Amino acid sequence: MSERIPIIKTYKLAIGGKFPRTESGRTIEVHDSAQNLIAHVCRASRKDVRNAVEAASKVQGTWANATAYLRGQVLYRLAEMMEGKRLELAHAIGAGGEREVDAAIDRVIHFAGWTDKYPQVMGGTNPVAGPYHNFTIPFAMGTVGVIAPDEPALLGLVSLMVPIIAAGNACVVLASEKNPVPTMILSEAIATSDLPGGVVNLLSGYRDELVEHFSLHRELIGIHASGVSEAHRTLLRLGSADNLKRVTIHEDIDFFDDAQCEGPGWMDPFVEFKTIWHPSAV
Amino acid sequence: MSIVSKPSASKIEAPKRLDLRAAIGGGIFEYAPAPESVRPEIADQYGLFIGGEFIEPISGNHFASMNPATEDTLAMVADASSADVDRAVQAARDALPAWAGLSGKNRGKYMYRIARRMQERARELAVLETLDGGKPIKESRDVDVPLAAAHFFYHAGWADKLKYALPGRDPKPVGVCGQIIPWNFPLMMLSWKIAPALACGNTVVLKPAETTSLTALRFAQICQEIGLPKGVVNIVTGAGETGKAMVEHRGIDKIAFTGSTVVGKAIAKTVASTKKKLTLELGxxxxxxxxxxxxxxxxxxxxxxxxxxxxxxxxxxxxxxxxxxxxxxxxxxxxxxxxxxxxxxxxxxxxxxxxxxxxxxxxxxxxxxxxxxxxxxxxxxxxxxxxxxxxxxxxxxxxxxxxxxxxxxxxxxxxxxxxxxxxxxxxxxxxxxxxxxxxxxxxxxxxxxxxxxxxxxxxxxxxxxxxxxxxxxxxTSPFGGYKESGFGREGGRHGLLAYCQ
Known part of the structure; x- marks a missing residue:
């Protein structure tokens, strides 16, 4: 009996709830630790980034306007779908994969619970010195770009992405360059999670090619990144000079540490606090 | 004779217009002049406030601060060069460990003293603000100065409550803050910048706008009067070049800027290659x-x-x-x-x-x-x-x-x-x-x-x-914008986020 020839899958991009190939027609080979070819992923282009931002911006308002209760349930559903793909994800991560997947799922659970609590914890009424009712509410800011670290490929990405969407934003994510496969598996979990198509868009490709396009895209109002080089950090911060992007870049962070990676502080940079005044005198 | 025409069914029409001024006799009921009579003491020449002392700029250069309502020169103000900014940053750096290490309650008490002293000198500050900036005295008296003092009073109370302000976090000061403010609300903008920074344990180098330095310099005297530790607040006067020196300075950990969107974007560009924190309140x-x-x-x-x-x-x-x-x-x-x-x-x-x-x-x-x-x-x-x-x-x-x-x-x-x-x-x-x-x-x-x-x-x-x-x-009410009006909030609990890490 001859040995079975395995199928080598080509992972596609995830844009607007669909799985297109890159418009550029380019792919990248992915090898395992023994240098065996295990898959291909798409090598996204500038046009793919633009398509993804467009898809995200189109659906962001719908997502932000969903009730906080519903958004919480949808994120919980995402955790359920990841749990179903637990072994596949762990296998794609390699050594230590199960621990990482568990931490990533738990992180989703953590932020799923914030959707209907964050506005109470970080908003509130302001006791102004006058006859006014005055209150502050956080609102989603729009579409945010995420540059995931190389490692931990899945947990790093999830930690950067979930606070953004929990706050009602949409995002465009550039996956770990070193191991993009877990991200592309995650896209399959997202597609079945009830998240409206386009709230999360996942791209694989090279940071050297794409970071610039994230930085300069005027429809992106925020950037959340970790594990980027000094040159890329500067490039991303230059986006602030272009359209006042809100840029947050984490360094020296242990994504396995809940104390560092949980809490409302992860959502603060991706909301706009709106303060509303109304006279309360007759 | 009726001055009101009949409204038509389709649209509410405006009544026929009456010239209100003519109806009340034209100018015969004009108010008599009611000039503010207090004249605050203004020195002929001001130095820079660095390390708790007024010192001359290294260059020896000064520029005129003018009353825009009369075009009279009010005083000569020091023009700080990058070497002066350097001295101010060093003074702020030296003062940082002791100020950040002070108990929150004691930091707060210094700030309460500042608030009180501003209230006590309110009339003088209001007149100075109006002379130097051109705004009506009723606004500087009823809005600018009371709000500026209130800002210090409010933030004084935060100094020992930061751990309650940001749930689950252990707030630490950012360090030395460079703050650049505009000419439209000189003293109020100063307080929006300095009060939260001090409450959170930072030290500051602040640059007022070149046309409106006088209330900032009077504020510096208040810092002396209440015994604020030297170097916690430093005031450098000057124009765009002084601001640029601050933005480029390696010893500054955070830049807070209020002003035009064009300048805000230029600042964002300058600090892109650094780790400086940035908050911008723009147009x-x-x-x-x-x-x-x-x-x-x-x-x-x-x-x-x-x-x-x-x-x-x-x-x-x-x-x-x-x-x-x-x-x-x-x-x-x-x-x-x-x-x-x-x-x-x-x-x-x-x-x-x-x-x-x-x-x-x-x-x-x-x-x-x-x-x-x-x-x-x-x-x-x-x-x-x-x-x-x-x-x-x-x-x-x-x-x-x-x-x-x-x-x-x-x-x-x-x-x-x-x-x-x-x-x-x-x-x-x-x-x-x-x-x-x-x-x-x-x-x-x-x-x-x-x-x-x-x-x-x-x-x-x-x-x-x-x-x-x-x-x-x-x-208590956070202030700040969406999109290209900047990022970060000033005031309220949310304003503290910008001055903690």
């Missing part, structure tokens, strides 16, 4: 939306408050007025009437509503916009009857009708007493036209319909939304 072109079911007389007051307060030198000024089409004529008539009673002139007169334009440069800018407004086809309504003084920089408040959204005066920040009036038909149209701007600082909405007002407030891209009111400020 605006805020929309003030009047629905047909608004209380019109209140709305008119809100329009006036929104755009003519402080000569329109307000980043959140309601400079785009959107009026529902059915009431456009009535609003224009009422606005014309109301503006015929605005008094423009001597800022030191307690009856003055609109004072002097802050500088020749700003007056030139406003006049360029006025010319553009007419060239692009809008109709100017020059309805303010005041006679302008011969000396000084003045601009009569005015408004334009027939303004298209594409017109320059409907898109760009003028920073003067100039209002663009536009119309709309439906709430959705009002919202989309209001949001059609790269800015997103503030907005106003006027209607007596509760559900509509909250729905519109929710949908406006603006960091501050005033409903049936405009241009209200409070230390």
């Amino acid at each position: 605006g072109k805020s929309a003030n939306i009047i629905f047909e079911d608004a209380s019109l007389d209140q709305a008119i007051e809100g329009i006036i408050e929104g755009i003519y307060f402080n000569q329109g030198h307000v980043c959140c000024a309601g400079s785009r007025l959107f009026v529902q089409e059915s009431i456009l004529d009535r609003v224009v008539d009422k606005l014309t009437d109301r503006m015929s009673t605005l008094r423009v002139g001597d800022p030191m007169d307690k009856n003055t509503d609109v004072g002097a334009i802050n500088s020749k440069e700003q007056l030139d800018t406003i006049e360029r916009f006025l010319a553009t407004g007419e060239n692009e086809g809008a109709t100017k309504h020059d309805v303010c009857p005041s006679t302008l003084p011969e000396k000084g920089y003045w601009c009569k408040p005015c408004f334009y009708t027939g303004v298209q959204p594409s017109h320059t005066i409907a898109r760009e920040e003028i920073f003067g007493p100039v209002l663009a009036v536009l119309s709309f038909r439906t709430p959705d149209e009002a919202i989309s036209r209001a949001n059609n701007s790269p800015y997103g600082l503030a907005a106003g909405v006027w209607t007596d319909k509760g559900s509509k007002i909250f729905d519109v407030a929710k949908k406006l891209d603006a960091g501050i939304v005033w409903l049936n009111t405009y241009n209200k400020f409070d230390p």
Whole structure:
């Protein structure tokens, strides 16, 4: 009996709830630790980034306007779908994969619970010195770009992405360059999670090619990144000079540490606090 | 004889207009002059406030600070070079460990002392602000100075409560903060910057705008009087070059800037390759939306408050007025009437509503916009009857009708007493036209319909939304913008985020 020839899958991009190939027609080979070819992923282009931002911006308002209760349930559903793909994800991560997947799922659970609590914890009424009712509410800011670290490929990405969407934003994510496969598996979990198509868009490709396009895209109002080089950090911060992007870049962070990676502080940079005044005198 | 014509069935028509000034006898009931009589002591020349002392700039250079209402020189102010900035940053760095290490309660007590001293010297500060900046004394007396003192009082109380302010976090100071402020609310902007920074344990180097340094220098004296540890607050005076030296300085951990969007973007570019933290409070072109079911007389007051307060030198000024089409004529008539009673002139007169334009440069800018407004086809309504003084920089408040959204005066920040009036038909149209701007600082909405007002407030891209009111400020109320109006908030619990890490 001859040995079975395995199928080598080509992972596609995830844009607007669909799985297109890159418009550029380019792919990248992915090898395992023994240098065996295990898959291909798409090598996204500038046009793919633009398509993804467009898809995200189109659906962001719908997502932000969903009730906080519903958004919480949808994120919980995402955790359920990841749990179903637990072994596949762990296998794609390699050594230590199960621990990482568990931490990533738990992180989703953590932020799923914030959707209907964050506005109470970080908003509130302001006791102004006058006859006014005055209150502050956080609102989603729009579409945010995420540059995931190389490692931990899945947990790093999830930690950067979930606070953004929990706050009602949409995002465009550039996956770990070193191991993009877990991200592309995650896209399959997202597609079945009830998240409206386009709230999360996942791209694989090279940071050297794409970071610039994230930085300069005027429809992106925020950037959340970790594990980027000094040159890329500067490039991303230059986006602030272009359209006042809100840029947050984490360094020296242990994504396995809940104390560092949980809490409302992860959502603060991706909301706009709106303060509303109304006279309360007759 | 009736002056009211019958309203037609289809549209509410404006009543026939009555010249209000003529009806009350023209100018015969004008107010007598009511000049503020306090004259604060102003030195001929000021040094830089570094390490708790006033010292001369290394270059020995000074520039004149002028009263824009008279063009008289008030004092000579030191021009800080990059070497002076260096000394100030070093003083702030040296003071940092002790200040950050002080208990929150003791930091707070120094700040309470500052607040008290500002209250005690309120009259003097208000007069100085008006002399140096040109704003009406009633505004510096009733708004700028009381709010500045309140800001210190409010933040003094935060100093020992930071762990309650940011749940689950252990806030640490950012370090040495470089703060650059504008000329429109000199002392108030100083307090918005310095008070939260000190409460969170930071030390500061602050640069006031070159046309309005005097209250900042008086504030420096207050720091001396209350025994604030040396180097915790440093004031460097100067123009753009001094600010640039601060932005580029490696010893500064955070830059906080309030000013124009152009300069804000340039600062963002400069600090991109560093790890400096940045908060920016930039320009605006805020929309003030009047629905047909608004209380019109209140709305008119809100329009006036929104755009003519402080000569329109307000980043959140309601400079785009959107009026529902059915009431456009009535609003224009009422606005014309109301503006015929605005008094423009001597800022030191307690009856003055609109004072002097802050500088020749700003007056030139406003006049360029006025010319553009007419060239692009809008109709100017020059309805303010005041006679302008011969000396000084003045601009009569005015408004334009027939303004298209594409017109320059409907898109760009003028920073003067100039209002663009536009119309709309439906709430959705009002919202989309209001949001059609790269800015997103503030907005106003006027209607007596509760559900509509909250729905519109929710949908406006603006960091501050005033409903049936405009241009209200409070230390407990976070202030800051969406989109290209900047990032970060000042005031309230949210303002602390910018000064902790």
